[in-house]
Amino acid sequence: MTVVFSLHDVTLGYDRHPAVHHLTGSFATGSLTAVVGPNGSGKSTLLKGLIGHLPPLEGRLERNGLRHSDIAYLPQQAEIDRSFPISVIDTVLLGHWRTIGLFRSVTRPQWRKAEGALRAVGLDGFGRRPIASLSAGQFQRVLFARMLLQNCPVILLDEPFTAIDAKTSADLMRVVVGWHGEGRTVVAVLHDLDQVRGNFPDTLVMAREPVAWGATGEVLRAEHLFQARQMAEAWDDRAEVCRRGGG
Amino acid sequence: MDAHAVLIQPFVEFGFMRRALVACLALSVGSGPVGVLLVLRRMSLVGDALGHAVLPGAAIGFMIAGLSLVVMSLGGFIAGLVVATLSGVVARVTPQREDASFAAFYLISLALGVLIVSTHGSNVDLVHVLFGTILAVDDASLLLVVSIATLTLFTLAVIGRGLIVECFDPGFLRAVGGPGAVVHFVFLTLVVMNLVAGFHALGTLMAVGLMMLPAAVARFWAGEVATLAAASSAIAFASGYAGLLLSYHADLPSGPAIILVAGGVYMVSVVAGPRGSLWARFMPRQHLEA
Numbered sequence: 001m002t003v004v005f006s007l008h009d010v011t012l013g014y015d016r017h018p019a020v021h022h023l024t025g026s027f028a029t030g031s032l033t034a035v036v037g038p039n040g041s042g043k044s045t046l047l048k049g050l051i052g053h054l055p056p057l058e059g060r061l062e063r064n065g066l067r068h069s070d071i072a073y074l075p076q077q078a079e080i081d082r083s084f085p086i087s088v089i090d091t092v093l094l095g096h097w098r099t100i101g102l103f104r105s106v107t108r109p110q111w112r113k114a115e116g117a118l119r120a121v122g123l124d125g126f127g128r129r130p131i132a133s134l135s136a137g138q139f140q141r142v143l144f145a146r147m148l149l150q151n152c153p154v155i156l157l158d159e160p161f162t163a164i165d166a167k168t169s170a171d172l173m174r175v176v177v178g179w180h181g182e183g184r185t186v187v188a189v190l191h192d193l194d195q196v197r198g199n200f201p202d203t204l205v206m207a208r209e210p211v212a213w214g215a216t217g218e219v220l221r222a223e224h225l226f227q228a229r230q231m232a233e234a235w236d237d238r239a240e241v242c243r244r245g246g247g
Numbered sequence: 248m249d250a251h252a253v254l255i256q257p258f259v260e261f262g263f264m265r266r267a268l269v270a271c272l273a274l275s276v277g278s279g280p281v282g283v284l285l286v287l288r289r290m291s292l293v294g295d296a297l298g299h300a301v302l303p304g305a306a307i308g309f310m311i312a313g314l315s316l317v318v319m320s321l322g323g324f325i326a327g328l329v330v331a332t333l334s335g336v337v338a339r340v341t342p343q344r345e346d347a348s349f350a351a352f353y354l355i356s357l358a359l360g361v362l363i364v365s366t367h368g369s370n371v372d373l374v375h376v377l378f379g380t381i382l383a384v385d386d387a388s389l390l391l392v393v394s395i396a397t398l399t400l401f402t403l404a405v406i407g408r409g410l411i412v413e414c415f416d417p418g419f420l421r422a423v424g425g426p427g428a429v430v431h432f433v434f435l436t437l438v439v440m441n442l443v444a445g446f447h448a449l450g451t452l453m454a455v456g457l458m459m460l461p462a463a464v465a466r467f468w469a470g471e472v473a474t475l476a477a478a479s480s481a482i483a484f485a486s487g488y489a490g491l492l493l494s495y496h497a498d499l500p501s502g503p504a505i506i507l508v509a510g511g512v513y514m515v516s517v518v519a520g521p522r523g524s525l526w527a528r529f530m531p532r533q534h535l536e537a
Contacts, residue, residue: 051422053421068422068423068424069423069424071422072422073418073422075418075422079416079417079418080415080416080418080419081414081415081416084287084414084415085287085470085471085472085475086411086415086471086472087471091415091416094412094416094419097423097425098423101425102406102408102409102425102426102430103405103408130470130471146419150423
């Protein structure tokens with residue numbers, strides 16, 4: 001079994017406070033993993049660590065030869081300025097970044113691919129619309145179209161279906177399952193446990209500490225979820241230095 | 248008095264009016280798109296801060312070489328870049344946001360500039376640096392302003408995509424490994440360059456006026472980055488033309504006249520522009536079928 005990310009006793013966090021505490025394990029190539037847990041349990045932090053935006057406070061995180069441009073990352077929407085005057089098609093075309101970069105022009109086949117991606121997410125004919133006119137669900141479809149173009153072997157999704165209706169969520173879930181079928185590695189932070197049970201072979205339950213990691217049926221059990229809910233929300237300002245692991 | 252005498256004659260008759268008009272055109276072409284991008288990046292007040300930050304550099308240039316265009320411009324450019332760089336570094340290395348670090352450094356810079364001017368120059372110099380003299384623009388200044396406009400347009404053409412992505416979706420640019428910080432810094436350099444171009448004509452206090460006011464106006468008239476930039480340049484030039492005429496006929500100082508015309512256009516646009524104005528808000532047209 002080849003592995004995309006391997007984590008050896010990894011601790012990620014901010015200001016020395018751990019948000020992901022002593023996590024060990026690996027994401028196999030072609031795996032489809034859901035990351036679940038309460039708010040503040042370190043799910044987003046884990047994705048930031050995987051893509052390399054956040055260096056581990058401790059431990060080793062190996063990307064096994066992955067380049068930066070091999071990973072597509074969908075953050076929570078907060079960072080995107082949805083009032084920005086840009087059209088849907090221009091947004092989707094950015095998915096070609098790996099080939100067009102900062103300077104190269106967009107070719108006709110690339111343009112057609114972008115239109116195809118829009119069709120695939122159910123937004124045929126929306127190309128000329130400004131993104132400001134889209135609903136939250138439609139905008140999420142645009143971001144998925146952009147990821148289709150990025151054509152990356154590894155895809156990280158941070159709460160891709162939050163604040164989105166059932167139909168959109170189901171449509172986009174089909175895209176995710178399609179990626180899995182094509183042998184891509186997908187890691188998605190989710191809250192809808194039924195969706196996880198229905199579609200994700202593997203699950204990681206987080207509560208700042210890893211609670212359980214493995215086959216979804218084994219992992220998503222009442223005692224694990226109960227354990228995750230017991231997690232203390234706030235960090236302790238007077239916490240002692242952690243003596244576990246190598247430190 | 249016929250229209251020709253009012254609207255065209257002053258420019259035919261006087262070389263200084265013609266040069267001022269060309270200076271306005273060049274400033275508009277360069278500052279228009281730069282201002283639009285500043286507004287889109289929610290950095291309107293950063294333009295203002297950088298405009299004031301130019302002062303000590305220009306003042307030191309003045310101390311060294313008198314009223315020398317090249318030295319004062321270079322001094323202003325360096326001062327602006329120093330403030331932009333320090334603010335950018337503080338914002339990226341510490342948790343402080345860029346607006347706060349900009350405010351801190353431009354205030355230091357401004358105070359330093361006023362200190363230098365008031366201890367080493369006369370009040371006349373201060374007035375010149377603060378308010379500029381577009382009617383005294385000579386060929387050398389004109390060449391400088393036009394060169395800056397040209398360089399600005401070429402640079403924007405090259406880094407445009409990066410600028411727009413960095414502004415609209417910075418997370419994506421970071422995720423694909425795009426050079427966000429480089430693009431940001433090149434853009435701030437353009438802002439400083441255009442402010443230096445503007446300060447000869449309008450002074451450090453109001454150089455930013457022809458950059459920000461037309462850009463703010465454009466938001467009420469256009470909806471895409473390209474049309475916003477074109478509208479902003481057109482509005483800037485129209486304000487320059489009308490302001491020069493106003494200052495000529497009514498014997499008013501030219502800098503404030505130009506900016507006040509632009510300000511007037513802004514007020515009218517807020518009230519009656521086609522996109523998002525008060526008119527559109529309070530006099531809604533009938534809703535559509537779908």
